[in-house]
Amino acid sequence: MTIDFRSDTFTRPTTGMMQAMTNAATGDDVFGEDPSVNRLEAMMADYFGKEAALYCPSGTMSNQIAIKVHTQPGDEVICSSLAHVYIYEGGGIAFNAGAQVRAIEGERGMITAEQVAAAINPDDVHKASTSLVCLENTSNRGGGCMYDIEEIKRIKTVCQDNHLKLHLDGARLFNALVAGGDNPKIYGKLFDSISVCLNKGMGCPMGSVLLGSAAYIKAARRIRKKLGGGLRQAGFMAATGIYAMEHHIARLAEDHYHAKQIAKALLEKSFIGHMLPVETNILIFEVLGDWTPKFFADYLKKHDILVMPISENQVRIVTHLDVTPAMIEKTCAAIAEMQ
Ligand SMILES: *Cc1c(COP(=O)(O)O)cnc(C)c1O
Secondary structure (H helix, E strand, C coil), rough: CEEEEECCEEEEEECCHHHHHHHHCCCCHCCCCCCCHHHHHHHHHHCCCCCEEEECCHHHHHEEEEEECCCCCCEEEEEEEHHHHHHHCCCHHHHHHHCCEECCCCCCEEHHHHHHHHCCCCCCCCCCEEEEEEEEEEECCCCEEEECCHHHHHHHHHHHCCCCEEEECCCHHHHHHHHHHHCCHHHHHHHCCEEEEEECCCCCCCCCEEEECCCCEEEEEEHCCCCCCCCCCCCCHHHHHHHHHCCCCHHHHHHHHHHHHHHHHHCCCCCEEEEECCCEEEEEEECCCCCCCCHHHHHEEEEEEECCCHHHHHHHHEECCCHHHHHHHHHHHHHCCCC
């Protein structure tokens, strides 16, 4: 059986999840009448201590809706130069919101309160109005690293002092919560809006949820419709989200343990260069000398193990729900044989 470490988006629904899907109560969600969607939204809002939530087809759509609702065309959005909203959403901030980005050179996709404060434009007609700060936790391109909640609190203070909104791209927020042990309601308090993905570590076939105040989510619902994201019997998919909320959060710790086991096997090898510290379920490391990323990936592919070269000298491995302890054992053995 193929072991797929390319992304945590490659998971297949489990038997329990399939059952939840086929048994789902549904209705027309564009009319607000899908009981499973309504339940998932209420569950998520409650979990993060937010007033309301909106089920969206993808994390990209929830981020884009979030940014559109927070900004006016011509505004400036502050984020890390490695932020998903900036580098992996097809230029969506410009396309959907007509806003521009002030990209900050952070540390592994994370930025500081001082950097945010320094990037805010003065009230000057020459300058774009800074209106929004976007953080990402965990940081995808930063190798699944996590913010210290104290830094987020400092960033929040800067935002409040300067009348800026604060959005969190929490595609992998559940990984951060499990690894860091913070109360999800603290995140709800600190951020004006949060998008969380269900299609990553949570193991659902699709879906993301955007969280915010009741008024904010009402505006977001209109944008979702404009983008074509109003789905009818979405309850079949929302049911997978409810199932994941009930069964797939605590188990993320296992994915984190698996990532550390692979890291240990890799670090035995002389051709493995710098590896970003492994904090959750993502490993990003350099492959040196004759072992180019492509050569490394091709070698493992012969063992039916898939990994992803992500730059001239880096490879990414992501652990997830469909990776078993036996698969980790097989992978570590294959790595041990490399020379
Ligand atoms: C995957 C991801 C998204 C978007 O998710 P899709 O559902 O694939 O559109 C957003 N932000 C981050 C950090 C991600 O890793």
